[in-house]
Every structure is written in structure tokens, then in C-alpha cells.
Amino acid sequence: FPVTPVQPLSRKMYVCDSRFHTEHLRDQLEVKDQFGLMVVDRESAAYALLRGNHMTFLRNLHSFVPGKHGKGGQSQRRIQRGTEILAKDHLRRAGEMASKLFLEIPDLKGIVVGGPSLAKDNFVRGDFIDFRLRDKIMGTVDTGYTGEQGIRELMEKSTEILKDVRYLEEKKLVQIFLSELGKDTGLVVYGQKEVMKAMELGAVKTLLISEELDVIQTKVACPQCNYEKQEAVKAREFVEFEDEIIKRNCPECGSSKLSIEDTQDFVVELGKRSNETGL
Ligand SMILES: [Zn+2]
CATH class of the missing domain: 3.30.420.60 (eRF1 domain 2)
Structure with a gap:
């Protein structure tokens, strides 16, 4: 899917492989x-x-x-x-x-x-x-x-x-979240599904994403045989992971053509929705 950058990208990066590099988008979203x-x-x-x-x-x-x-x-x-x-x-x-x-x-x-x-x-x-x-x-x-x-x-x-400054800001946002949660005001939601739904309704003012969630789901596959494996990678380690996959051989047939077929990035998905709903 096309992703419109939140702001003009400061770096040009053209890498031809199975996936767009979203690291810079990610910087912007954060x-x-x-x-x-x-x-x-x-x-x-x-x-x-x-x-x-x-x-x-x-x-x-x-x-x-x-x-x-x-x-x-x-x-x-x-x-x-x-x-x-x-x-x-x-x-x-x-x-x-x-x-x-x-x-x-x-x-x-x-x-x-x-x-x-x-x-x-x-x-x-x-x-x-x-x-x-x-x-x-x-x-x-x-x-x-x-x-x-x-x-x-x-x-x-x-x-x-x-x-x-960012750290203090983050701390403040988490405190607000916890206090709303404690007072049961109904102004906070959490959980992947609930948050997505709230965003679809355009009801989100502030979106907090845990670092733990910053994971990319990948599908590693071999074009020579039917080997396929789901692997989750921390977003900040994705580039290293790509390098590693290039060097890795298929555990089934030994082919060196192992590649990342598909990626699902929750953070980018959220970012896309937040742009659509004007968060
Ligand atoms: Zn194979």
C-alpha cells in the first residue's frame, strides 16, 4: 500500500527488494x-x-x-x-x-x-x-x-x-493515560483491536505505542522449495535481519535464495490510519 509521508523525507533511499524501507517514516511517526x-x-x-x-x-x-x-x-x-x-x-x-x-x-x-x-x-x-x-x-x-x-x-x-524533553513528554502522556484509566472515565482504550476501532471512528486524540509493539511480522520463504516461516523482528533490527536473510540458506533445500516475502508492520499501519483520520 502507498504510504504518504507525514512530512517530506530528508533522505532519499532507493533499495530494490521485497519491501519498502519504512524506517524514516517510522522516525516521523514517533x-x-x-x-x-x-x-x-x-x-x-x-x-x-x-x-x-x-x-x-x-x-x-x-x-x-x-x-x-x-x-x-x-x-x-x-x-x-x-x-x-x-x-x-x-x-x-x-x-x-x-x-x-x-x-x-x-x-x-x-x-x-x-x-x-x-x-x-x-x-x-x-x-x-x-x-x-x-x-x-x-x-x-x-x-x-x-x-x-x-x-x-x-x-x-x-x-x-x-x-x-521527549522523555518528560512521554512520561506526562503515560501519567495522563494511567490517571484516566484509574478514574474509569471511559476516555482511554487499549489493546490492538480496540485502538484500531477507536481510530476508525476518529475518536483518538493521543496514540501511545509501546516499544514492545514495535515489531514487524515477516514471512520468510524459499522460492526453490515450499519452505515458509513466520518470524517477528524488532523494527529497529529489521535492516540487520534483512542482511541476515540474504546470507542465510534455506534449511530445507539449502538454496541461497531465501527471501522476505511479506511484512506486516503494525506501527506503519497505525500511522497510515492516523493520517487518514487526521489524528
Ligand atoms: Zn528451499
């Missing part, structure tokens, strides 16, 4: 949260949006701030003061751009700010950020680069920060 990334230094700023593993670069901002070097003396102090004003001006502009780009994104989960330590800290501590965005700053990270390269560096270095 994480739909959006995060703002921002790298700021004393004369530039860059912005991006992170959704799952998909990063969208938004904007580069450049200001002219002269360097700090020069001769000493009276005029140097004046220049210094001028430079400070320009530097401050730049941070203010960087903050305004952040508002322009990030405030219009509904449900922005958080923002991570990166950059060389001094400029970034001045930016975060100073009065340059809209108060609505200030609350969303989850952390700051020192980066060596700026611009788009800085954004990539920030993305790699913020993994831990983002993981914590």
Missing part, C-alpha cells in the same frame, strides 16, 4: 514535535527548524560589526563604544528575526541556542528575546561554527537536550 534551532555570534545569526530528524534551514542574518582590533588612545575608545552599540544592535536584530520566524510556528516545543560562548550568552542573558520565546529556550550549546554549518553542529550536539 516524533512530530518541532524545535527551533538558532546559532548566534557577534555579527551573524542562523535559524532552522527541526522536526524528527528532518532539519529545515530557515534564514541567515548578517550585520556589520567591525573587529575589536586597532590602535589605542582616545579615538580607539570611541570606536570601541561604536562597536559595542553595533554589536548590541546585531543581537537585537537577531532576537527580532527569531520572533518573526519562531513565533508563527504553532506548538513549537522548544528552542536550542548555539554559538561561540560569549555572543550566545550575551544574547540569552540580555533583553533581546521576546518573552514568549524566552520560556521555550531549553538550553544553550557551545558551537565552533556559525551559519548553516553551525546549525548542523548544534543539531548534533542537542540530541541529549531533545531526548530529555
Whole structure:
């Protein structure tokens, strides 16, 4: 069946075999949260949006701030003061751009700010950020680069920060689930069949999928003889499983043409339905 990605895929992957590779779809289904990334230094700023593993670069901002070097003396102090004003001006502009780009994104989960330590800290501590965005700053990270390269560096270095956010979010959702269940409000259902039915009715607001459930049912078959076997594989180990099947020989006739004939992926199925019902 065709699966429409929740968002544009960030990686192209064409593999010709018995099955479509859904790992990237799976990433998307698990994480739909959006995060703002921002790298700021004393004369530039860059912005991006992170959704799952998909990063969208938004904007580069450049200001002219002269360097700090020069001769000493009276005029140097004046220049210094001028430079400070320009530097401050730049941070203010960087903050305004952040508002322009990030405030219009509904449900922005958080923002991570990166950059060389001094400029970034001045930016975060100073009065340059809209108060609505200030609350969303989850952390700051020192980066060596700026611009788009800085954004990539920030993305790699913020993994831990983002993981914590996801973990807390997950914990909160499970607590809500348990409390609804305990109070017997009738607002929760569980079990594969019950959940599928609720989704068909369009009655699902939040869908929690246990990692235990993240299993792909496969049918391994031999084209030479009639050998057939059902095997369940953890989704995250599926690629390794495919490799192993290629190397494995048929236990009946010894043929090396053993292949995966069919797969059933409950999570992808759920994802498909959630798209159909607009969850
Ligand atoms: Zn065989």
C-alpha cells in the first residue's frame, strides 16, 4: 500500500527488494514535535527548524560589526563604544528575526541556542528575546561554527537536550493515560483491536505505542522449495535481519535464495490510519 509521508523525507533511499524501507517514516511517526534551532555570534545569526530528524534551514542574518582590533588612545575608545552599540544592535536584530520566524510556528516545543560562548550568552542573558520565546529556550550549546554549518553542529550536539524533553513528554502522556484509566472515565482504550476501532471512528486524540509493539511480522520463504516461516523482528533490527536473510540458506533445500516475502508492520499501519483520520 502507498504510504504518504507525514512530512517530506530528508533522505532519499532507493533499495530494490521485497519491501519498502519504512524506517524514516517510522522516525516521523514517533516524533512530530518541532524545535527551533538558532546559532548566534557577534555579527551573524542562523535559524532552522527541526522536526524528527528532518532539519529545515530557515534564514541567515548578517550585520556589520567591525573587529575589536586597532590602535589605542582616545579615538580607539570611541570606536570601541561604536562597536559595542553595533554589536548590541546585531543581537537585537537577531532576537527580532527569531520572533518573526519562531513565533508563527504553532506548538513549537522548544528552542536550542548555539554559538561561540560569549555572543550566545550575551544574547540569552540580555533583553533581546521576546518573552514568549524566552520560556521555550531549553538550553544553550557551545558551537565552533556559525551559519548553516553551525546549525548542523548544534543539531548534533542537542540530541541529549531533545531526548530529555521527549522523555518528560512521554512520561506526562503515560501519567495522563494511567490517571484516566484509574478514574474509569471511559476516555482511554487499549489493546490492538480496540485502538484500531477507536481510530476508525476518529475518536483518538493521543496514540501511545509501546516499544514492545514495535515489531514487524515477516514471512520468510524459499522460492526453490515450499519452505515458509513466520518470524517477528524488532523494527529497529529489521535492516540487520534483512542482511541476515540474504546470507542465510534455506534449511530445507539449502538454496541461497531465501527471501522476505511479506511484512506486516503494525506501527506503519497505525500511522497510515492516523493520517487518514487526521489524528
Ligand atoms: Zn528451499
